[in-house]
Amino acid sequence: MxxxxxxxxxxxxxxxxxxxxxxxxxxxxxxxxxxxxxxxxxxxxxxxxxxxxxxxxxxxxxxxxxxxxxxxxxxxxxxxxxxxxxxxxxxxxxxxxxxxxxxxxxxxxxxxxxxxxxxxxxxxxxxxxxxxxxxxxxxxxxxxxxxxxxxxxxxxxxxxxxxxxxxxxxxxPGVKPLPATGQAVGVDVGLDHLLTLSTGEKIANPRHERRDRAALAREQRRLAKKEEGSANRARARLKVAKIYARIADRRRDTLHKITTRLVRENQTIVIEDLTVRNMVKNHRLARAI
Incomplete structure (x- = not known):
């Protein structure tokens, strides 16, 4: 096998x-x-x-x-x-x-x-x-x-x-176990920062996140004003989708780089057990969470 x-x-x-x-x-x-x-x-x-x-x-x-x-x-x-x-x-x-x-x-x-x-x-x-x-x-x-x-x-x-x-x-066949390091790190998910590590290091939210969100809000307002079923609404919907895709691509890239680094540098990673489903009910904090 x-x-x-x-x-x-x-x-x-x-x-x-x-x-x-x-x-x-x-x-x-x-x-x-x-x-x-x-x-x-x-x-x-x-x-x-x-x-x-x-x-x-x-x-x-x-x-x-x-x-x-x-x-x-x-x-x-x-x-x-x-x-x-x-x-x-x-x-x-x-x-x-x-x-x-x-x-x-x-x-x-x-x-x-x-x-x-x-x-x-x-x-x-x-x-x-x-x-x-x-x-x-x-x-x-x-x-x-x-x-x-x-x-x-x-x-x-x-x-x-x-x-x-x-x-x-x-x-x-190229995937091999990483060498053991003996290092352990705790990871705390934050609101002001993306992550805070037990080493004291704080990983900031991506710089482009706020700019992308502002552009998304602007295009969503424009979309809301377009007539249902019109060609203008279809074009506006595509603009919104493109911004969503850019945000998702950038977020995926950022998280992939961070998680890869944490796995390579540490043998044990400890993460707080959060009840995320209940936390996101707070609409002011939902996106940050």
């Missing part, structure tokens, strides 16, 4: 018009199947019955044979099956009291994504081709994959700004 760590390698890509249409259709079918299976399981739950993944898989086969849902046959079956597996995982977490009851996917707010397993993609000589597609994706390989990498799953997604991403899950 392999002891290698699996890592996801995420890249931007630029689909052709045909690939965009195919992926958009797939996203819609994934959402439809997930919601229909969730509805079926919810109805059963109300009758105090449980529905298994295999039962939802049988439902999917039956749905495809109906005239109303025949369009589900037009996309790769693998992302649809994966949607049912993800729903099963969500219910497992719910029954294990680790998560809330699964929620329906919304056309407007839910993440647009589809997951492909090895039978539904081909990766050869640095070219990735998905099921139902004739051409490989135009991926920007911004960093190399591990030598001889064979992705086990490929997830395609599109964010609110319209950027396309592909994430390849691969075994990475």
């Amino acid at each position: 392999s002891t290698h760590v699996k890592r996801a390698f995420k890249y931007r890509f630029y689909p052709t018009d045909a690939q965009t249409a195919e992926l958009s259709r797939t996203f819609g079918c994934v959402r439809k199947v997930y919601n229909m299976a969730l509805a079926a399981r919810t109805e059963a739950w109300a009758r105090q019955e449980r529905v298994s993944y295999h039962q939802t898989s049988a439902m999917l086969t039956a749905w495809k044979k109906t005239e109303e849902l025949a369009y589900l046959n037009e996309v790769s079956s693998v992302p649809l099956q994966q949607a049912l597996r993800h729903l099963q995982t969500a219910f497992t977490h719910f029954f294990g009291k680790r998560a809330r009851y699964p929620r329906f996917k919304s056309r407007k707010t839910s993440r647009r994504s589809a997951e492909y397993t090895t039978s539904a993609f081909r990766f050869h000589d640095g070219k990735l081709t998905l099921a139902k597609m004739t051409e490989p994706l135009a991926v920007v390989w911004s960093r190399p994959l591990p030598g001889g990498a064979k992705p086990s799953t490929v997830t395609v997604s599109q964010d609110a700004v319209g950027r396309w991403f592909v994430s390849l899950l691969c075994e990475d």
Whole structure:
């Protein structure tokens, strides 16, 4: 059995018009199947019955044979099956009291994504081709994959700004345990500062955070004044989404750098056990928390 760590390698890509249409259709079918299976399981739950993944898989086969849902046959079956597996995982977490009851996917707010397993993609000589597609994706390989990498799953997604991403899950033999340091550090999450360490070091909030927030508030005010359903509102919504994406990208980058440094420098990291869910009810402090 392999002891290698699996890592996801995420890249931007630029689909052709045909690939965009195919992926958009797939996203819609994934959402439809997930919601229909969730509805079926919810109805059963109300009758105090449980529905298994295999039962939802049988439902999917039956749905495809109906005239109303025949369009589900037009996309790769693998992302649809994966949607049912993800729903099963969500219910497992719910029954294990680790998560809330699964929620329906919304056309407007839910993440647009589809997951492909090895039978539904081909990766050869640095070219990735998905099921139902004739051409490989135009991926920007911004960093190399591990030598001889064979992705086990490929997830395609599109964010609110319209950027396309592909994430390849691969075994990475290059990941090795860090040498033991004997160092320990306590981390306190603050409001004035991002983090305060037990060493006395204070890590400030990113400088650009306040500037980005001001720009976001300005564009949100403009969006609120636009007429529902108008082209101007669509443009304003995209501006707001772009600022949100920039804030999320910068925050992710900052936190990744800080956590990587803390893990490399310390053997033990102690974090205060906060009841975050209750704390964020204070709307004045929610964003800082």
